[in-house]
């Protein structure tokens with residue numbers, strides 16, 4: 568069976584657990600701006616590429632498929648690359664009300 | 665509830681299976697008891713982690729199918745994939761009293777609450793019904809009359825997850841419409857749809873774009889992609905279409 572890239576992609580939401588471990592605050596509702604095309608959107612609405620056995624995931628812009636960020640969790644550390652995000656904004660959900 | 669569900673730092677917790685029940689020949693619901701569970705929102709998921717004796721770990725995401733409620737219980741509904749690594753264990757080998765690790769609740773994007781309102785359009789394929797069921801169960805528990813339509817694609821009638829409960833929700837609830845499409849096998853004299861969800865079907869079932877429905881689409885990635893694209897082509901606002909792709913086969 569041939570596997571097409573668009574059949575295996577997920578939503579940014581699928582990496583929200585992993586990324587909340589890094590950022591503490593909820594990640595899928597965070598907003599960011601794409602460095603390639605300028606689109607602004609919630610991270611949960613972007614495209615995520617993450618294979619079951621792969622140690623990392625790539626988040627791409629839903630508008631232009633430019634790489635927003637890369638996260639690798641392996642060998643006891645997290646490594647994050649943000650080459651396609653101009654900014655990232657998240658709610659301060661750790662504040663106790 | 666939203667506040668408490670989102671405030672904590674995520675940690676792996678140990679959940680105990682307190683009950684199991686088959687929904688269809690390939691789908692099983694697990695009722696879990698999770699000490700310290702902070703509560704959840706409809707649409708959120710958990711990450712489940714299994715660890716083998718040799719230390720090998722596998723992680724997968726599963727939507728929470730139960731409505732938000734006080735207490736330490738939640739329900740996951742898992743479809744068994746024949747060649748899968750995790751789902752045959754969760755929906756086949758796991759027994760009451762067994763323990764498993766999970767992290768959650770996760771997600772602030774694919775979530776719905778009564779206060780967010782509607783009208784609601786829910787579109788599911790296969791096990792993609794799970795997070796939408798949490799929304800329908802919440803709506804019912806709250807006695808809400810927010811106009812809601814569910815379009816649900818399954819291979820056959822016996823593979824329709826929560827079939828009896830959906831019938832009951834329609835019979836006892838207000839302003840809820842459920843449409844099934846059976847893509848592979850249909851019972852004799854089946855009056856419903858019997859093809860994959862397409863633009864014509866969405867035109868018939870969905871709210872008109874000018875009614876500005878809030879749409880949640882969930883299921884196998886190819887289904888989610890094609891439904892979202894059709895809705896945008898029909899003139900629905902892309903920002904009011906929320907998607908949850910389960911991956912290549914999760915459906």
Ligand SMILES: Cc1cc2nc3c(=O)[nH]c(=O)nc-3n(C[C@H](O)[C@H](O)[C@H](O)COP(=O)(O)OP(=O)(O)OC[C@H]3O[C@@H](n4cnc5c(N)ncnc54)[C@H](O)[C@@H]3O)c2cc1C
Pocket residue numbers: 570575577580581617618619709724725726727728741742743744745747748749750751752791794795908909910911912913914
């Ligand atoms: C946010 C979220 C919520 C989910 N909620 C549910 C739920 O409520 N219920 C439910 O049943 N499932 C749900 N899923 C799907 C679930 O996480 C698993 O993907 C599913 O159970 C299959 O896992 P598995 O280990 O059994 O199969 P796997 O071993 O992961 O593989 C299943 C099959 O898909 C193929 N495959 C998987 N990923 C890829 C890939 N990237 N590239 C190529 N081939 C691939 C494999 O070759 C295999 O044939 C959800 C997924 C997400 C992202």
Ligand SMILES: [Zn+2]
Pocket residue numbers: 601602603604605606628629630631632633
């Ligand atoms: Zn872009």
